[in-house]
Amino acid sequence: MTPEEFRKAGYEVVDWIADYLARTRDYPVLPDMSPGDLAARLPQSAPESGEPMERILDDYRKLVVPAVTHWNHPNFYAYFSVSGSPPGILGEMLAAALNVNGMLWKSCPAATELEQVTLGWLRQWMGLPEEFFGVIHDTASANTLHSIAAARELAEPEAHATGGSGRLTLYTSEQAHSSVEKGAIVAGIGQKNVRKIPVDDAFRLRADVLGKLIEEDLAAGKKPFCVVATAGTTSTTSVDPLEEMAGIAAQYGLWLHVDAAYGGPVSILPEFRRLFAGLERADSIVTNPHKWMFTPLDCSVLYTRRPDILKRAFSLVPEYLKTAEDSQAVNLMDYGVSLGRRFRALKLWFVMRYYGREGVCRILRQHIAWAQELRAAIQADPRFEICAPTPFSVVCFRLQASDAENQSLMDRVNRTGKIFMSHTALHGRIVLRLAIGNIGTTREDVMEAWELVRKTAG
Numbered sequence: 001m002t003p004e005e006f007r008k009a010g011y012e013v014v015d016w017i018a019d020y021l022a023r024t025r026d027y028p029v030l031p032d033m034s035p036g037d038l039a040a041r042l043p044q045s046a047p048e049s050g051e052p053m054e055r056i057l058d059d060y061r062k063l064v065v066p067a068v069t070h071w072n073h074p075n076f077y078a079y080f081s082v083s084g085s086p087p088g089i090l091g092e093m094l095a096a097a098l099n100v101n102g103m104l105w106k107s108c109p110a111a112t113e114l115e116q117v118t119l120g121w122l123r124q125w126m127g128l129p130e131e132f133f134g135v136i137h138d139t140a141s142a143n144t145l146h147s148i149a150a151a152r153e154l155a156e157p158e159a160h161a162t163g164g165s166g167r168l169t170l171y172t173s174e175q176a177h178s179s180v181e182k183g184a185i186v187a188g189i190g191q192k193n194v195r196k197i198p199v200d201d202a203f204r205l206r207a208d209v210l211g212k213l214i215e216e217d218l219a220a221g222k223k224p225f226c227v228v229a230t231a232g233t234t235s236t237t238s239v240d241p242l243e244e245m246a247g248i249a250a251q252y253g254l255w256l257h258v259d260a261a262y263g264g265p266v267s268i269l270p271e272f273r274r275l276f277a278g279l280e281r282a283d284s285i286v287t288n289p290h291k292w293m294f295t296p297l298d299c300s301v302l303y304t305r306r307p308d309i310l311k312r313a314f315s316l317v318p319e320y321l322k323t324a325e326d327s328q329a330v331n332l333m334d335y336g337v338s339l340g341r342r343f344r345a346l347k348l349w350f351v352m353r354y355y356g357r358e359g360v361c362r363i364l365r366q367h368i369a370w371a372q373e374l375r376a377a378i379q380a381d382p383r384f385e386i387c388a389p390t391p392f393s394v395v396c397f398r399l400q401a402s403d404a405e406n407q408s409l410m411d412r413v414n415r416t417g418k419i420f421m422s423h424t425a426l427h428g429r430i431v432l433r434l435a436i437g438n439i440g441t442t443r444e445d446v447m448e449a450w451e452l453v454r455k456t457a458g
C-alpha cells in the first residue's frame with residue numbers, strides 16, 4: 001500500500017469512525033440476525049489475488065457492521081456497559097501504527113515507561129499506597145490467574161518446580177466471577193480446593209463463615225493460601241467486606257486478591273472511598289479501565305505490592321531475551337503469562353489526560369446518580385421489585401411474575417433494537433440487570449429505557 005493510498009483510505013476510515021461516534025444511536029443495539037447469517041454471506045476462502053481497499057471497506061460497511069452488537073451504543077445496558085471513548089480510540093489507532101512489542105524495556109522503552117507512569121497516576125487516583133506496582137494485561141481473567149499464581153508461589157515455592165501439593169485452598173464468595181475458579185484450575189490448585197463462601201442479604205461474602213472454614217480446613221490438613229474478594233460483583237455489584245477480609249488474610253498469612261474489574265474506578269471518587277476501605281491492604285488488585293474507565297478493549301490493570309513474588313512466579317528468561325539493561329530496567333514480560341505485549345498504556349494515557357480526574361469523576365457520578373433515579377422509578381411501580389442494593393450503576397430488578405415472564409419481557413425489549421439488557425440469577429430466580437456505563441449515555445436515555453421496559457411489560 002502506498003503512502004498516498006493509505007492516506008486516502010485512512011481519511012475515509014476516520015470519517016467513518018467520526019460519523020459512527022456521532023450517530024451510534026441510529027443503529028439497533030442488537031443485530032437482527034440468526035447464527036450463521038454473516039458467515040453465509042462471506043466467501044469460503046480468502047482471495048487468491050489482492051483486492052482494492054474500496055471493496056474491502058464496502059463489505060465492512062455492508063456485511064460486517066450490520067452483524068455487530070453495538071457495545072459503544074449509549075443504550076447498551078447489558079453485562080457491563082463499556083466505552084471506546086474518542087481519545088481512547090485515537091490512542092488505539094496510534095498503538096496499532098507503532099505496532100511495538102513491549103515485552104522488554106529494550107524492545108520498546110516508551111511502552112514500558114509510559115505503562116509504569118500511567119499506572120502510577122491511576123494508583124494515585126485510586127488512593128493506593130506507593131508500593132503498588134502496576135502492569136497491564138488483556139483481561140481481568142488473566143490478571144486474577146496471575147495473582148493466584150503469585151499467591152501459590154509465596155505459599156508453596158516448591159510447587160514451581162514440582163507442581164502443587166494438592167492441599168492449597170482458596171477462598172472466595174459464591175458471587176465471585178467465574179475467572180477466580182478458572183484461575184485456580186489453571187494454576188493447578190484444583191476446582192475442589194476452591195471454597196465458595198455464602199453471602200449476606202446484600203450479596204457480600206460472609207467473613208464469619210470465611211474464618212470458620214479456614215479453621216476447619218487447617219484442622220483437616222489443608223493449606224489455606226489465598227482469599228479473593230470482589231469489589232463490585234458481576235451479578236449485583238456488591239462489595240465484599242474488604243477490611244474484615246484483609247484482617248483474616250493477615251491473621252492466617254494468606255494472599256488477598258481483590259477483583260475490582262468493574263468497581264475499581266469508583267474508588268477514585270472520594271465520597272465512595274469508605275466502601276473500598278481495606279483495598280490498600282490487598283496483595284494484588286485487578287481493575288479494568290476497559291470496563292468503566294472509557295478505554296477501548298482490552299486494558300486490564302494488575303496492581304501488586306509483591307512484584308518480587310509475581311516475578312518469581314513468571315520470570316523465565318531465555319538467552320535470546322537477555323539485555324544489557326536487565327539490572328536497571330523492568331521487563332514487563334516477567335510479570336505474566338504472555339511474552340508479547342501490546343502498547344495498551346497509550347490509550348489509557350490518552351483517556352486519563354483528556355478527561356482528567358475531574359472529568360472521569362463527573363461521568364462516574366452521573367452514571368451512579370442515574371442508576372439511583374432508575375432504581376427509585378422501578379420501586380415506584382408496584383408490578384416490579386428491586387432485587388439487590390444498588391451501590392454503583394447497575395440496577396437489578398424483576399417483574400413480580402414467573403421467570404418465563406421475566407425472560408420474555410427481556411427478549412421483547414431487546415428485540416426492539418432500542419436497548420440491550422441482560423439477566424442474572426439471584427436466589428434461584430431470573431433477575432433483569434440494567435447496567436449504566438457508556439460515556440454517551442444521558443439521563444434521558446436511562447429514563448426512556450425504563451419507559452420501554454414498563455410499556456413492554458404491558
Ligand SMILES: *Cc1c(COP(=O)(O)O)cnc(C)c1O
Pocket residue numbers: 080138139140141142177179230232233234259260261262288300
Ligand atoms: C467483567 C469481570 C471480570 C472479567 O473481566 P475480563 O476482563 O473480561 O476477564 C472479572 N471479574 C469481575 C468482577 C467482572 O465484573
